[in-house]
Amino acid sequence: MEAGIVGLPNVGKSTLFNALTSAGIASENYPFCTIEPNVGAVPVPDPRLETIQSFIKTQKVIPAILQLVDIAGIVRGASEGEGLGNQFLTHIRNVDAILHVVRCFDDPDIIHVEGSVDPIRDIETIDTELMLADLQSVEQQIHKAQKNARTGDKDAKRKVEILQECHDRLAAGTPVRGLVYDDPASAKILRELQLLTSKSVLYIANVEEDDLLGEGELVKRVRERAAAEQGEVVAVCARLEAELSELDEADRAEMLESVGLTEPALASLARAAYKLLGLQSYFTAGEKEVRAWTIPVGATAPQAAGVIHTDFEKGFIRCETYSVDDLVALHTEKAIREAGKMRVEGKAYVMRDGDVCHFLFN
Structure with missing residues (x-):
């Protein structure tokens, strides 16, 4: 599943993509790879992974991964071949959802292609x-x-x-x-x-450092537009996020505290994009790793098992599962089993977000 980042030139799209795909919001244990110059794999931060590891000690923690495609800047007349024309159309057709970056800041040093900053006009140009x-x-x-x-x-x-x-x-x-x-x-x-x-859209309001929560007038206009479309908006300062992505963990935490944030805005953006794609996570936990696996909302237990390996789906027998809350309350899988909280589910079971699973298969 892929999300494509679109926007007019000079709205901060590439800065945002580079910050996201630098793996700056990931720990050293998070797998990361750049697949092509304009395609990147982004970890989806999930505090439940750390919660599970606090009770089940493992060697590695592996988050869910979101694939992003940085699509060339769209200009007025692109559908008629202006700019990169059909090249951007092909890239957008291949993604499952769109992350639309909208410029909500004014900077005389960064020229706007339309000559002025107007996020609603920009949205309408792309649309x-x-x-x-x-x-x-x-x-x-x-x-x-x-x-x-x-x-x-x-x-x-x-x-x-x-x-x-x-x-x-x-x-x-x-x-x-x-x-x-x-x-x-x-x-x-x-x-x-x-x-x-036809693709779902998440608006990303690129803001200045003095409006990190996106409370300014320009962002309010984008929120009103998104609400009318039953969509969502995430406010991000791409410039700040690019700086954060280059810092080590200690310096990043210090910088976040200095600007009044508890986590990089890219973390909430990754989660929002994950939700936009209709995805959810379930977990496996053992001595080697705690891992989040990505599945579509509505996936059955055999389909979820097939994400690990196709043989798991073909030979599925049953799934033993419990919730992260059960682990927090009872501390061990042994105690969860003894308390009768370990559920045994069959082929018809529809997975819940956050299930911790053991699959049995032939």
Whole structure:
């Protein structure tokens, strides 16, 4: 699962990406790798890992990982080939959600491509380019779908209907992400269209150091916009986060305290992005490692086991699980078992966020 970072040029997008992927919010035990120049793996901070390790001593603590793609800056006219044009479209189509960086600071030394700072105008510029690109895609796909529908193919007929609904929304200047189908077949068709504006969006308000909590007027306007879309906003000072990412743990803690923060804003950003993608974590704990595993919300126990190894899913027998709260209350797995808190779950069990699991398999 990937999230793509988008935004106009000079909004702090690349600074933010570099700070996130520097692994500055991770401890030395966190695995980190840069996959390509514009793709990075980011640890998702989770205090439950430290809680588990305080009771089950292990050699390593391994967090969940979020994959980010730094997409080239989008400019007005990009859907018509301006700037990097189709290159950014391809990258956005391949991600599962969008992190939209919006400039909410004024700095005469950093020129804004539009000549002034206006976050709502900037959001609308990006949305317009994505909608225009989607409109082109829908118009291209609808002719082929109509041809297939004439043969009596029911799926093709439904696809034509969905494409027409998408076309009507886009032509009216409305993103596709507000279009939701309850029946799985229609939802699958919409998903397979890979429309840019169908993806969930998290707004990242890039603020100045004197507005770290995002209480300024520019951020308020972004929050109002996000609320109207049932979206969320995370305020981040990319410049400060870049500095924090280069410090060792002691200096980082001192700097955070000096600016009134308890953790880097990138930590809350990583968690918000993880949630946006519809992901959750479960844990395994043993002598070698305590580890968070990433699964979609709604995953069953066999599917969760398959994340560790495909053979675990194929040969799944049952799952023994308990909560982190059980561990805090009773201190050991032995005590959890004796207290009857160790649950035995079968193939139909739907995983809960924060389950601590042992899988039994053939």
